[in-house]
Amino acid sequence: MxxxxxxxxxxxxxxxxxxxxxxxxxxxxxxxxxxxxxxxxxxxxxxxxxxxxxxxxxxxxxxxxxxxxxxxxNWRSWRYLERDDDLLISRGVMWRQLTAVPYGRMQLVEVTSGPVERRFGLARLQLHTAAAATDAAIPGLAPPEAERLRDRLTELGEARSAGL
CATH class of the missing domain: 1.10.287 (Helix Hairpins)
Structure with missing residues (x-):
């Protein structure tokens, strides 16, 4: 499709x-x-x-x-989709990017929130993989959603890397 x-x-x-x-x-x-x-x-x-x-x-x-x-x-262009095997992140207007981050390749998932982001009730989810080219971030998440996503991605990453 x-x-x-x-x-x-x-x-x-x-x-x-x-x-x-x-x-x-x-x-x-x-x-x-x-x-x-x-x-x-x-x-x-x-x-x-x-x-x-x-x-x-x-x-x-x-x-x-x-x-x-x-x-x-630009704000309207940011989207993400959790699929069975990977996380898709779509962004960009003139130069659209669609990044697929396989759960099994994730090494570190972190949630950050600077002072200005905290003032607006926002957090950023940063994904690190073995290949630097596939590192990805999702800005502008509500902190509970960022934490939920971090926990879910970490769980799925551990399961995929263990071969479950």
């Missing part, structure tokens, strides 16, 4: 990451680009710039609008 990373496989359904990831990323965009836009707007009059310098805040303001939209599109 051909899968494009956006469809379900049988009765299983793709799961999407939490909306808090989108809110967090957009807040970070605003936190970085708003001061830059304001600085670009205030600097030319202070320095006595000419008429052309009035346009200086336009690029950062446009970047903020475009990045706001792009963050939403």
């Amino acid at each position: 051909a899968m494009n990373g956006r469809e379900g496989a049988g009765a299983e359904a793709w799961r999407q990451v939490q909306p808090g990831l989108l809110r967090m990323r957009r807040l970070l965009l605003v936190a970085w680009l708003t001061p830059l836009t304001l600085l670009a707007a205030v600097l030319p009059p202070v320095l006595g710039g000419g008429a052309v310098w009035v346009l200086l805040p336009v690029p950062p303001a446009l970047a903020l609008v475009w990045a706001w939209w792009a963050a939403g599109v």
